[in-house]
Amino acid sequence: MSQNDAMQGAEALIYPVILSGGAGTRLWPLSRPDTPKQFLTLLGTRTMMQETVARTADRAGFAAPLVVSGERHVALVARQIREAGSEAAAIFLEPEGRNTAGAIALAAYWLAERDAEALMLVMPSDHAIADVESFHRAIAAARPAAEAGRLVTFGIRPTHAETGYGYIEVGGALPDMRDVHHVVAFVEKPPLEKARALIGTGRHCWNGGIFLFSARAYVAELERLAPDVADACRAATRAAQDDGDYIRPDAAAFAACPSISIDYAIMEKTDRAAVVPVDMGWSDVGSWQALWALKERDGQDSICEGAAIDMDGHGNLVIVDGGPPVGTMGMRDCVIVSTASGVLVMPRERSGDIRALAEAMLKRLGES
Structure with missing residues (x-):
């Protein structure tokens, strides 16, 4: 058309x-x-x-x-x-x-x-x-x-208690629109216990x-x-x-x-405001943890890309893209990224904290 x-x-x-x-x-x-x-x-x-x-x-x-x-x-x-x-x-x-x-x-x-x-x-x-x-x-x-004339947002049906996303409380359906709902409230990014409580109500979606x-x-x-x-x-x-x-x-x-x-x-x-809840395999790919969860992993639950070897490890994300080759031994649940302009090594569970490190490094390098 x-x-x-x-x-x-x-x-x-x-x-x-x-x-x-x-x-x-x-x-x-x-x-x-x-x-x-x-x-x-x-x-x-x-x-x-x-x-x-x-x-x-x-x-x-x-x-x-x-x-x-x-x-x-x-x-x-x-x-x-x-x-x-x-x-x-x-x-x-x-x-x-x-x-x-x-x-x-x-x-x-x-x-x-x-x-x-x-x-x-x-x-x-x-x-x-x-x-x-x-x-x-x-x-x-x-x-x-x-x-x-409605402003419709798409609420992502949550798969787990996530602290990195805002939430939308879903109300009743609009007249003659069973899949479109009133928005009761928007909820700021919550701490873990509150995120679990929101998920438990069955009335909350992620704000995508x-x-x-x-x-x-x-x-x-x-x-x-x-x-x-x-x-x-x-x-x-x-x-x-x-x-x-x-x-x-x-x-x-x-x-x-x-x-x-x-x-x-x-x-x-x-x-x-209105909301349509949807399950569509959504991710904002907003952290190394999120990327690890989206990619296909090997028998060690790890991911290796580029000139990388992860020996006797588990749960690692190792990426070499233009940087020096990386070899790991006995590492668990880590992120190692090697590029021509920087190298990152951190526990995967600290993925949510990387913004401060990245901003400090970019400032030091004069790239911000």
Whole structure:
């Protein structure tokens, strides 16, 4: 189906909006400021950016993606989308990172002026989804609510008590929409005991940061609930430079945008929030522990990639990518990563603490 055919039909066209502003410091030293994790081949044969693009490519009712990134990664974004056999409808280059509320607003204002009925499927560029068909069933379930002006988020059915994710408390179903539910509350990343208690209720999902709503609805709620974000992004979009390949929002106007997430700015305040719970093999691949859990392991429950030998070990993740060869003996539950620009050695259970180490190292190396 062509874009024109879709726009003439009964259903609104869905524009994937891919957010690619993350630094990926939690996977240092493989992920670095110049090549954060969305541009790396961590699972399978395609990069995470390319996997994200592929989830909606060549599907009826979906437009070419809109990508929001930074000037630093402009060449990577364009090349990887092209290598994935796709083409972006627009690539927005943020003058500086201002978090997700502003990044989404740039796409929303641009889109609202071109297709008043357009829906936006907002996706981070660096998440893994194993069951793409379940994802699309969830999108189909969410569509009527989004077309009716709801801001729909996708709640990931939890598999364990996780302290690294926020949670969504799921309420009753919307009228005539049994798979779409009211949002009772958003819960901040909890300590372990609270996470276990939330899981025990059976009413909580992980907050995966994936959304479906119309450009019109997002702009309306942004202007009502976060007018400072709306004013800055509207002005930045109207004064943007568009050279046909990239859209560069006005830097001075965008600098006035508060750095705030969509959750804090909109979703926790709006009375239009809804949630579709879904089990789709989702992970934010946000730590070495998460990557270890996703990859196929050997008989020692370990993973070795590149010039690495893990002898008499168990539960290790050993990756050599451009760095010196690594040999381990009798190691258990460790992460060892060797690259040309850095080496990491740590217990796997400390994966959640790596951000501080990565930021300190990048600062020392002058790469932050």
